[in-house]
Amino acid sequence: MSHELFICVINRPEAVEDVIAGMLEIGVRGCTIIDTKGMGKVISQDIPIFSGFKTLFAGARESNVTIFSVMDADLVDDAIKIIEDIYQSFSEPSSGIAFSLPISRVKGISKKEPEMESEPEPETE
């Protein structure tokens, strides 16, 4: 089965929980979530020489969240669709970005379905 690396930068912190729930819903087994910051914030606040250009990055958030997930290639379309459903559209400036990359090798993905921990049997006298 081929895999792709799905990357999504979420500029709306309030949408992160919905995105993660959506990823779980379509069958994504796991993802790495990192607090990140965009170029607009860095150039307007951290590199003073560029501060005159902060209006070019209007809408840039204080921080954003980047989600990485190695997933079955078949799931990528569903992942993008579910994020579009949550976002309504990526067309608004600085709303975020989602894309995927092909992966030539991958290690560390378990093929075995983990078992749910079962409730302990009630003790009987």
Next chain:
Amino acid sequence: MRITEYLTKEMIAVDLKASGKEEAIAAMVDHMVAQGGVETARRDALKEKLTEREALGSTGVGGGVAIPHASGEDMEKMMVAIGKFPEGVDYKAIDGKPVELVFMIVGPARQPRAHLQLLAAIVRILRNKSLLKSIQESTDPEHIYKSLMDAER
């Protein structure tokens, strides 16, 4: 983006004098006007724009270098000028050191992305310590221009 596409040898002045930031900016603009890069009628408006930008935070980036930049509605094209102030200028730079080397960018307000690209190109090329030293030590516009050309090859 190549800085030398927006710079001519005539726009390099190696013996300017100024006591403070505003005078340094004025000296650079006056040089650009004298060399025909900026129309005389635009001189005052350009000085004002450059000074306004300094109010956001000093463009004295440290190490004796400043990169003042501004755009104007009526500017026709993007251009770079280099000015050397051998006696140093109290520019209120971020490291508090006097500024001796100024890269000035002026251009049309309708091209903010190109303006930012040019600024970034100057910031990046000034990380080349040997090039910076060569420019700082030179008193010859031709040599400064050639050094930049060589670095951008």
